[in-house]
Amino acid sequence: MSEYEATIGLEIHAELRTATKMFCTSKNDPDEKKPNVNICPVCLAHPGSLPVINREAVKHVLKVGLALGGRLADYTEFDRKNYFYPDLPKGYQLSQYEYPLVSGGALLGVPITRVHLEEDTASSIHSDDEGTTTIDFNRSGVPLMELVTEPEIHSAEDASAFAKELQLLLRYLGASEANMEKGEMRVEANVSVGKKGELGTKVEIKNLNSFKIMEKAVAYEIERQKKTLQSGEQVRQETRGWDEGKQQTFAQRTKEGSADYRYFPDPDLPSLQISEIGDFRADALAAELPVLPSVRREGYLQMGLKPDDAQLFTAEGALGDFFDAVARELPKDRRLTAANYIANDLVSVLRDIQKRDSDYSADIPISAHSLAKIVDMAGQGALSSRGAKDLISAVAREGIDGDLEAVAKDRSLLQISDSKGLEASVKSVLEANPSVVADFKSGKQAALQFLIGQGMRATKGAADPALLKKMIFEAIS
Numbered sequence: 001m002s003e004y005e006a007t008i009g010l011e012i013h014a015e016l017r018t019a020t021k022m023f024c025t026s027k028n029d030p031d032e033k034k035p036n037v038n039i040c041p042v043c044l045a046h047p048g049s050l051p052v053i054n055r056e057a058v059k060h061v062l063k064v065g066l067a068l069g070g071r072l073a074d075y076t077e078f079d080r081k082n083y084f085y086p087d088l089p090k091g092y093q094l095s096q097y098e099y100p101l102v103s104g105g106a107l108l109g110v111p112i113t114r115v116h117l118e119e120d121t122a123s124s125i126h127s128d129d130e131g132t133t134t135i136d137f138n139r140s141g142v143p144l145m146e147l148v149t150e151p152e153i154h155s156a157e158d159a160s161a162f163a164k165e166l167q168l169l170l171r172y173l174g175a176s177e178a179n180m181e182k183g184e185m186r187v188e189a190n191v192s193v194g195k196k197g198e199l200g201t202k203v204e205i206k207n208l209n210s211f212k213i214m215e216k217a218v219a220y221e222i223e224r225q226k227k228t229l230q231s232g233e234q235v236r237q238e239t240r241g242w243d244e245g246k247q248q249t250f251a252q253r254t255k256e257g258s259a260d261y262r263y264f265p266d267p268d269l270p271s272l273q274i275s276e277i278g279d280f281r282a283d284a285l286a287a288e289l290p291v292l293p294s295v296r297r298e299g300y301l302q303m304g305l306k307p308d309d310a311q312l313f314t315a316e317g318a319l320g321d322f323f324d325a326v327a328r329e330l331p332k333d334r335r336l337t338a339a340n341y342i343a344n345d346l347v348s349v350l351r352d353i354q355k356r357d358s359d360y361s362a363d364i365p366i367s368a369h370s371l372a373k374i375v376d377m378a379g380q381g382a383l384s385s386r387g388a389k390d391l392i393s394a395v396a397r398e399g400i401d402g403d404l405e406a407v408a409k410d411r412s413l414l415q416i417s418d419s420k421g422l423e424a425s426v427k428s429v430l431e432a433n434p435s436v437v438a439d440f441k442s443g444k445q446a447a448l449q450f451l452i453g454q455g456m457r458a459t460k461g462a463a464d465p466a467l468l469k470k471m472i473f474e475a476i477s
Contacts (some may be wrong), residue, residue, distance in 0.1 A: 009151035022143035023051030035136035043141035045089035057143035060175040070105025077271040087122040097263040156218035193225035201235040318362040325368035386461025387413040
């Protein structure tokens with residue numbers, strides 16, 4: 001067992017879903033492709049322009065705080081975080097330092113330090129061919145939520161799980177789509193490795209733009225620091241990036257401290273007394289919260305769903321809503337069967353139709369009533385499991401709407417549950433496999449299963465497996 005232990009804290013930024021930017025009326029549109037369209041004197045930092053606080057953005061962060069079980073601030077203010085970079089036209093960023101909107105709370109058992117609001121920077125667009133950098137100010141001033149965890153995560157896998165759960169929570173709350181591929185959610189990981197029970201030197205890894213990259217970068221950094229310490233060297237406090245080509249982190253710059261930013265309250269923005277704003281009170285916000293992901297997931301587990309299915313229906317809202325609708329039409333003892341058909345067979349069809357492996361459309365091409373009917377037919381013995389799967393696929397792919405029993409009969413999907421209907425198939429299977437019959441008679445029990453499999457194939461899965469087994473056994477015994 002290693003004498004070293006990793007300690008990880010996360011800083012996660014998420015662009016909030018609002019109509020306008022954080023301190024001006026310019027449109028907040030993450031899908032805008034043309035540069036420098038959604039801009040104004042405020043987000044371009046023209047002299048004399050004055051910011052105004054976006055009420056919708058504040059409310060989003062307070063709801064996030066409430067969902068996390070955090071403490072909502074009574075008093076809050078905005079501060080200037082001073083630093084120079086080309087994508088920051090004012091020379092400072094409007095953020096929150098001493099009085100964040102939310103303190104405390106937890107997610108997946110990881111304690112939260114704070115959640116606060118700030119404005120996003122502009123986008124720097126680098127051209128390697130021309131050796132130039134241009135600035136797109138469409139993103140400048142977009143409301144940005146920053147969540148900081150306590151350093152109480154100890155593996156790359158747990159860090160990734162936390163970030164995924166936060167993304168899911170933000171989507172449930174309608175606060176952010178948090179698409180990492182669009183830069184709407186960005187993760188920075190603070191990693192330190194020390195002897196067990198001790199904190200090591202903190203190293204920040206920036207610009208982790210996917211969960212997969214985040215997990216790889218954190219895992220690599222943990223091993224890098226361990227090797228550094230084992231060689232007798234000291235880990236440097238610094239900011240590092242991730243090189244996807246080399247699959248390793250690399251040094252970028254020495255890590256700044258809070259004093260380097262010279263925070264001070266912004267004189268152009270008023271402080272806020274949250275308790276004096278009626279719809280910002282905790283009881284008013286709580287009335288607007290949806291069922292949270294953790295509650296929904298636990299409800300599915302209590303129903304007896306497999307953990308993977310519970311997670312799928314929680315993460316994929318359209319599938320979860322569809323399963324809920326199907327479950328309402330079924331007795332309790334058939335809901336788990338429905339969950340299995342949806343999570344496996346229906347999802348397979350959706351992947352083919354929608355050409356993606358996640359974020360399935362709410363427009364599911366089979367009604368909840370039809371799927372419940374198919375589950376009922378299987379439960380009553382009218383359909384075999386294979387027949388149910390095939391009928392689900394046919395209805396979903398072809399948009400069939402009508403008498404499902406007639407459709408199943410027309411396609412020979414109804415289960416054959418009488419011996420007379422199976423006599424011909426049993427006879428042909430035994431005649432085609434004399435050596436296997438001989439093997440069974442000589443004591444090889446596995447031969448029986450082979451013959452049953454051939455019988456199911458001959459009937460295209462329509463035979464009642466128990467009856468088929470009985471008839472074959474009796475015929476060769």
